Amino acid sequence: xxxxxLSLIDLVKSYDGRxxxxxxxxxxxxxxxxxxxxxxxxxxxxxTLMMIAGFESPTSGRILLNGRDIxxxxxxxxxxxxxxxxxxxxxxxxxxxxxxxxxxxxxxxxAEIARRVDEALALVNLDNFGAKLPREMSGGQQxxxxxxxxxxxxxxxxxxxxxxxxxxxxxxxxxQMEIKRIHRETGMTMIYVTHDQTEAMTMxxxxxxxxxxxxxxxxxxxxxxxxPVSRFVGAFIGDNNFFSGRCEKAGLFAADGLGPIKVAxxxxxxxxxxxxxxxxxxxxxxxxxxxxxNAFTMTVDxxxxxxxxxxxxxxxxxxxxxxxxxxxxxAHVREGESYRIGWDAANGHLVHA
Amino acid sequence: xxxxxxxxxxxxxxxxxxxxxxxxxxTAISLEFPPPAYWLGYYRxxxxxxxxxxxxxxxxxxxxxxxxITMAIITPAAFAMVRSRFRGKALVNLLLMLPMAxxxxxxxxxxxxxxxxxxxxxxxxxxxxAHVALSVPISFLVLAASLKGFDRNLERAAMNLGATPxxxxxxxxxxxxxxxxxxxxxxxxxHSFDETVVSLFISGRDAATLPRKMFDSVRMDADPVIxxxxxxxxxxxxxxxxxxxxxNHRRRQARISRG
Numbered sequence: 063x064x065x066x067x068l069s070l071i072d073l074v075k076s077y078d079g080r081x082x083x084x085x086x087x088x089x090x091x092x093x094x095x096x097x098x099x100x101x102x103x104x105x106x107x108x109x110t111l112m113m114i115a116g117f118e119s120p121t122s123g124r125i126l127l128n129g130r131d132i133x134x135x136x137x138x139x140x141x142x143x144x145x146x147x148x149x150x151x152x153x154x155x156x157x158x159x160x161x162x163x164x165x166x167x168x169x170x171x172x173a174e175i176a177r178r179v180d181e182a183l184a185l186v187n188l189d190n191f192g193a194k195l196p197r198e199m200s201g202g203q204q205x206x207x208x209x210x211x212x213x214x215x216x217x218x219x220x221x222x223x224x225x226x227x228x229x230x231x232x233x234x235x236x237x238q239m240e241i242k243r244i245h246r247e248t249g250m251t252m253i254y255v256t257h258d259q260t261e262a263m264t265m266x267x268x269x270x271x272x273x274x275x276x277x278x279x280x281x282x283x284x285x286x287x288x289x290p291v292s293r294f295v296g297a298f299i300g301d302n303n304f305f306s307g308r309c310e311k312a313g314l315f316a317a318d319g320l321g322p323i324k325v326a327x328x329x330x331x332x333x334x335x336x337x338x339x340x341x342x343x344x345x346x347x348x349x350x351x352x353x354x355x356n357a358f359t360m361t362v363d364x365x366x367x368x369x370x371x372x373x374x375x376x377x378x379x380x381x382x383x384x385x386x387x388x389x390x391x392x393a394h395v396r397e398g399e400s401y402r403i404g405w406d407a408a409n410g411h412l413v414h415a
Numbered sequence: 416x417x418x419x420x421x422x423x424x425x426x427x428x429x430x431x432x433x434x435x436x437x438x439x440x441x442t443a444i445s446l447e448f449p450p451p452a453y454w455l456g457y458y459r460x461x462x463x464x465x466x467x468x469x470x471x472x473x474x475x476x477x478x479x480x481x482x483x484i485t486m487a488i489i490t491p492a493a494f495a496m497v498r499s500r501f502r503g504k505a506l507v508n509l510l511l512m513l514p515m516a517x518x519x520x521x522x523x524x525x526x527x528x529x530x531x532x533x534x535x536x537x538x539x540x541x542x543x544x545a546h547v548a549l550s551v552p553i554s555f556l557v558l559a560a561s562l563k564g565f566d567r568n569l570e571r572a573a574m575n576l577g578a579t580p581x582x583x584x585x586x587x588x589x590x591x592x593x594x595x596x597x598x599x600x601x602x603x604x605x606h607s608f609d610e611t612v613v614s615l616f617i618s619g620r621d622a623a624t625l626p627r628k629m630f631d632s633v634r635m636d637a638d639p640v641i642x643x644x645x646x647x648x649x650x651x652x653x654x655x656x657x658x659x660x661x662x663n664h665r666r667r668q669a670r671i672s673r674g
Contacts, residue, residue: 116574117571136574137571137575138575138577138579138583139577140575144571148566148568150569150571150572152569152572152573152587163576164577167578168577212576215577
């Protein structure tokens, strides 16, 4: 990343002078990258976005766009697009007038504005909706207009602040694909804020996981999923089993209650650790099933059916364990019964407690 | 039963109009009910008599000026009170509301001496200043309420799209809040147009407002033109209310139809 497009350097924001909503965030965004800020509410992701857009000024730290510090640049001169969670469409203007707004502010010629508004409407598949007022459109259509308005002036960066939070599940999945398509077609740099880990997983080139005002991990989604750097990241993204213990020598983890567990040799020993094992990596060991590196007997406390898969919650040696087999593989599982379960060493991942 | 009661209350409220409206068409030389006969003579009197037209004109001028000055004061006040936190905010709020809490007669007396000291009694300016002070609370409350419901993301969006703060106000904030501004200004106008007690004390002859003229007229000669003025004012308010009701109804229908 020799030439980052947008850089945040030690960004800090404090509203009250005592606690920091954003507590030293540094990251580089590549041109054309789709970067997601993922984190619970209050983790500082939206505040960081507001500082990039210029609606909040950093308490300290710098924001560089194409190598230029944009701290003194007011929001209306930044050329950074933004899509708001509640759309923020101007209610007294038609869809076309909403989309034309940034072009009028830039004093483009009337014919050029008309042409680009038509293009933008086509890009979001709303060709015949230009004359409609926002209140005459559905939530999904309004969000498309908001998107078209934010990209029509070709901003250097597009910020999206939980843009799909107000939509129902099916529409949300559809809009996720739409946003990805627009990202592909325009090649625009996008920063996407969400607290929905699935959204982050499916859409992003990289995910920045926010917690308590800092970025805990920034990496491609599959890396974050497979190798979380902390207990928080492991818990926030996907489901996980947490086994605390110590690692006295490479490849062997002494878990409290469960005893020795084999882990991959590359995992680092030392100190108090937590072993993370994804529930889908834990298998039910029926007769004739291939043996796993680690195996325990578990009593089932509860079963939750999801249709395609089953979440089984139980205890092994007093330690809670969760597994997520397919519903076919778990058809015989009953509450109160005991079963053999296990996982391979490669599926365990150690982080500091 | 409830409907009947509602109807009875409504009837009780509008009953005076059933007396005033017929009296305005009466031929009697003084206020008299029921009227002995009907004609339009007193309407002609009202529209030709400078003693009536001048106070009407005064009232319109004073009400319009009061509404404008009130808006100029409360617009920044409402934005500051709704959007910022500052030292002494509660005190400012109290000062803004004070004219509403004080009895009219007390204020009237105070204005009489205060404006008299500045030689502003019996002038338009004096009445306008007093009316501005009196209409500030209600106009402020109306505007502040509509400002509280305003989504600030609209302003953020406008700025993000390249609008300067001034353009943001005139292209987004004001158009979206226009109903609030109109209602707020309307309240200021009506409050001034309707105000009697303070006007009685300070408007004198040259700046006499319509309510003051009506009051004087009832006391002096019970001129039936009063009934004419009352009827005209009533029709004006009635028409205004109908227009607003129809507009609201249409808006609601539009909302329902888009479901």
